[in-house]
Each structure stands twice: as structure tokens, then as C-alpha cells.
Amino acid sequence: MTVTASTASGQLFLWPLVALSLVGCAASANAAGSQSDFETAYAAADAAEQEAGHLRNRWTVTETALAGARKAAGEGDFDRARDMAREAEALAKASVFQAKSEKEAWKNLEIR
């Protein structure tokens, strides 16, 4: 579901305040869509998600992407599975970055 950032009839809809880094992006399309590509991509994504878990800051969309990757791999579609795993890795790393940057950043919103 998306949140449309729009102002309607004077009420201020909520603006998503996002400044995150997306580390890594879809690799070039011509890589051989072999299973091993998927497995390396999935391992990286899983490692990043583990770290997010340690920081108690996982995202639902990361888990959905990981599940999608597993499902695609199960159906033998290793191209799609690899891309989804890379997507998951990017999301997991973003959530890790968010947790680390918020370690201090939360203070500037605090009511004083």
C-alpha cells in the first residue's frame, strides 16, 4: 500500500521523511542466471538482515523480498530470485544504516 504524500482540503497529510542510502543495486542483467548467483546474493541479503535483527530494526519489506526470493528460487526462476535477493540486501542494509544513524539522531526530535 502506498502513502500518497499530498495535501488535501487543508489537512497536512504525513510526509515520509526519508533520507536513506540504498547500498548496492541490481546487477547488470546479463549475468548468467545460474543458481549460484542467487545463492551468493541470498547469503549476502541474509547476513545483512541478521545484522538488522541484532540492531532490533528489521523492515517488513525486507522479509517480504527475502520470501519472494526463496519462492522464485523454489520455482527455478533464479534470475528473478537473484534480483529479489539483491533487493532484500539493499533494504536490509538501509535498515541497518537507519538503526546506526538513529543512535544519535533521535535526540534532535526530543521535546526539551
Add this chain to the structure above:
Amino acid sequence: MASSIRVRAIANGGITEVQTLIQHPMDSGFIKDENGQFIPAHFIQELTFEHDGRKVFVADWGTAVAKDPYVKFSFKGGNKGDDLKVGWIDNQGTTDTTTVKIQ
């Protein structure tokens, strides 16, 4: 099991105001559960109120009445201590009745 019907009937100046809250899922049949199956329609179709052996109010409901349904009406007559008989039947044939005292 306690009745599913909660009634508050208050006589005041020759008029009795009746509020009723009924514990019932009122499933419309249009909603899916978490694994995508439609939850079958299960809703109260008719709710009747009787005072002195006479129907004072009959509610016929469709699929658009809220869960744990509520209705408020009032009727001339009815004194403190009178009986008010309330009963419903749903589309699956389940029924429930209760009799309360008018306050």
C-alpha cells in the same frame, strides 16, 4: 451461557426509551480471512421487541449492520417493572431471546 442481548429500557413520562446491544459477529460474507477464504455470511436478520404481548418494534437487518449491533428506539407506554421481550434470529437460523424489566 449469558444472553447475547444487552438491553437498557427506561420509562420516562409515558415513553420508554430502549437501547440494545447484541453480541454477534454480523459477518457480511464479503470479507476474506487471512488465507483468502470468504468468511460466510452470518448476520442477524430479524430482531423483535414485545411489550404486553404486542410487538413494539421490528428490525430487519441486511449485511451492512455493524458487528455487535446496536439500535435505539422508543415507544409510548411501558412502566417501570414491565417486561420487555427481545429476540433475534440470524441467517443461519440461530436465535436468542431475553426478557428484561423496564427501569
Add this chain to the structure above:
Amino acid sequence: MRSWQVFWPISILPAIAALMVLSVPQAFADDPPDPAAEAKAFRDYFIHKFSDVKLENFVNGPYSLNEGMRRQWQEIEQFPPYEFSLEKGKELFARPFTNGKNYGDCFPNHGIGIRQNYPYFDTKAGEVVTLELALNDCRKANGEPAISYLGDDMAALTAYMAFTSRGKPFDIKIPDDPRALDAYRNGKRYFYTRRGQLNFSCATCHVQYPGERLRAEVLAPALGILNAMPIYRSEWGSMGTISRRFATCNSQTRGVPLEPQSQEYRDLEYYLSYVSNGLPISGPGARP
């Protein structure tokens, strides 16, 4: 169907990654907070932001900030659907365990009219004890299996206990124990920390935008936000515990909820209750 794509234009910031400050060790290094002063500042912020709302009416959340919502609420409060959960809670609360004891034996004053003292900091166990945790601890102490913190029974039990405390002001204490101060600060940190892909913190909605619309809902102010707990939400069609509300708020920002009653949540409840000290308990509440 959840979409894999990342909706939001996330910019590539390798530079910032390099600047990341070495993360501060877990124990708070900076100056210890002064809870009393912070609670006052917290309250003054909302009193100033909503000068026409009486202090104790903040416990009615969105209904103190929007006339249309208030009328619907008053209509529903005449004969609220949470009556059934309240009655079930009263019955469950009195129902004896297999060993003959019941919940009342675990609580001061038999559990009646004490909700306003929860959560409290247990100096023996060194952690925050919430009402939900205490109820399950009571069950385990009497050889009964714990019940779900998200389920209807826990909601009904806490609804009944809240009902017996209606009108009593929140009375949350921070004992002279550095661990209690840490729990308070940990809760405050959680409250202000952004999470989930939407990158919102609790404060984004309940400090910056209370009174604003979020599609059909009007956001409640953080001051007094737990006073009406547990709440019967029309959205859920059932009574929901504080644990359930925290979890659903997390998933709305696309953050994965933590285990119910994990330390972060209990500390968060500790912080939010403390800064609402003095405001009356109005639970169980009806909400959209």
C-alpha cells in the same frame, strides 16, 4: 500484494556512511536525564500546542482534537461494543486457577483500582513490570500457562483492571536506581527513534502531527495516549492490548514488530506512562 520495489526515492549516500559516528556504547554516556523536568517540558509542549484542550481531556486522544470524531465517539460510548470484553474480563479475573487461587491473590488490593500504578520498576528483578507482564507472571506463579499478550483474554483482563481504576491519576514512579533511570531513557529513546521503511518514529506522528488526519484517522497526542488502554478499535472489531497497539504501529511504518513485552516495549510504556503522570485513567477506551 506487497511490492518488492522500494517506494521511496532513497538517495545513495556513501559519503554519509563514511561519516557515521562511532556508535555510542549501549549504556548512555551523556548526562543523566531529569525525568521530572522532561515530563513537565513534555506536558507544556502539548498544553501550548492545544491550548483549548483541558489537561485531563488529553486522555481522550483524537476525540479531544476533532469535533466530528468526538460526536461519533460520544454516540458509540452511549452503549459501547467493549461492554462484552469488559464483562468477560471481570469473569476471567475472578475465575480460579487449578490451584484454587485467582488473579486477585497476585495483586495489591486484589487487583482492584491499581492499574494507575503500572508499569512499575521492579528493583529486585531490575526491569519494568507492566500490567500485562504481571498478569502472565501471576499465571506462571500459579502453575498456569501464559496467555498471548495480543489475544482477547489479555485484552479483557486489562480492560477490567483499567475499568476499576477509571478516574485515578497515573502514578508512575522512578525509584532511586540507575537501572530504573536507564529503563526510562531507553523508553524515551525508542519513542523518538525512527524505524521502518517509512522512517517514522512514534514522535513523528504523536508529537509532530497530533490532530492531523491520516486518511480516516486523526492522530492522537502522545500526552495521555496510554490512559485509555486497552482500546476497542472499530478497525479490529475487538479489544486490543498495549502490546497489540505497539506491534501494529510498528508494522504500519513497515518495521518488523519485536516480541510482545520485550524490553523496548516495556521501557516505552514506562516512559509514556511516566510523562502522563497525573492524567486520569480512562480505559478501556473506544477508538477508530
Add this chain to the structure above:
Amino acid sequence: MSNLRESLSVTRRLILEGAASIALVGLGAISFPIPTALAAANDRYPEAAFKQKDFNEAIKLLYGRIAEQADKIKLDAPEIAENGAVVPVSVTTTLDDVTSISFVVPENPNPLAAYYRLPPGTMPSVANRLKMAKTSNVIAIVEAGGKLYSTSREVKVTIGGCGG
């Protein structure tokens, strides 16, 4: 905290003393050809009318006659529903000899929501809580003295929350 009592009454049994400012909105009459006169209130549950997908048809099936706009009907419904699952709606009228009151929500899968039969001596007003699938008019229909009157107002409905 002396005013605590007053504010607490808000949260517990709150009796609405006077009706708050009930916006009276009477929209145009529902016009459709006059079908054959049909006895309106028989005793059986009007199954067909409740199943009908088109709201005009549902009203025709139930009452078999045209409804005229009336300003003697006060329909109270929220401008923006806090939640489509529980929408408090009530109607009261000064028309005499009222025998039935119905609520119709055209945008719902089954527009006919509720049909109340009022025997003589029962006051012409009803309050209930309806479900609304999406933004729609809510039409209150009053059968009085053998004639049919209606009024309607729009209720905006959307889901809450920010995403998930």
C-alpha cells in the same frame, strides 16, 4: 481535580442532552416510475430487497413506490466516518403516522442496510450503527401515512493508518 467528574462522564455513560447541531440535509427526491401499488409492510423478512444490488430497485422492491424529498426528516450521520466498520447513523422525523423507517447505502454491495417496522405508538426515530464499504450517500426513508419520504447525506469513508 473537580472537573474530573465532568470529563469522566464523557468517557462513561454519556447521555446526549440536546441533540448536537444536527445538520439537516435534504437532497433531491428519488425519482423513478411509479410501479404498481404494492402493500409495503408485509410480515416476512424482505429477502429480495436485502439481496438487491441496485439501490433504486431495492427501494422499489421494499416499498413499490416513489419517495419524495421531505424536510421534516432529520438525518444525523458523520461527515467523515472514523471507521467504515462502525458508522453511527440516526434519523428522527416530525411526520405523523410513521409505519416504517429504512436506511439505504447505495455504494454498499447490498444497498438496503436496515428496515424498521414501527407499530402504532412507536416513536418515529431510530439510531443504529451501519457498515459502509466506501464513501457514499446514506439515504433515510420514512413511510408515513401511506406515502414515502426520504432524505440523504454523504458520508466520506476511507481506511485509517499510514501504510503497512
